[in-house]
């Protein structure tokens with residue numbers, strides 16, 4: 001994996017290892033999005049993402065709000081990255 005990362009799913013203290021069953025390959029962009037999240041937190045993130053995507057597809061009020069928040073977040077992340085670099 002040239003620019004990829006391996007996400008360790010369960011924490012070290014809870015039996016987390018680099019065995020294949022405990023790892024999820026990730027590209028650099030996805031790895032940046034997950035920040036420090038692992039295990040249950042990462043699963044929640046994916047699950048909430050599926051719910052959000054359904055709301056967006058159905059163009060519900062919530063779905064439209066989520067798109068609005070996403071666009072705001074993209075702007076915030078760009079500003080934050082500029083400050084770090």
Ligand SMILES: [Zn+2]
Pocket residue numbers: 026027028029030031
């Ligand atoms: Zn990715």
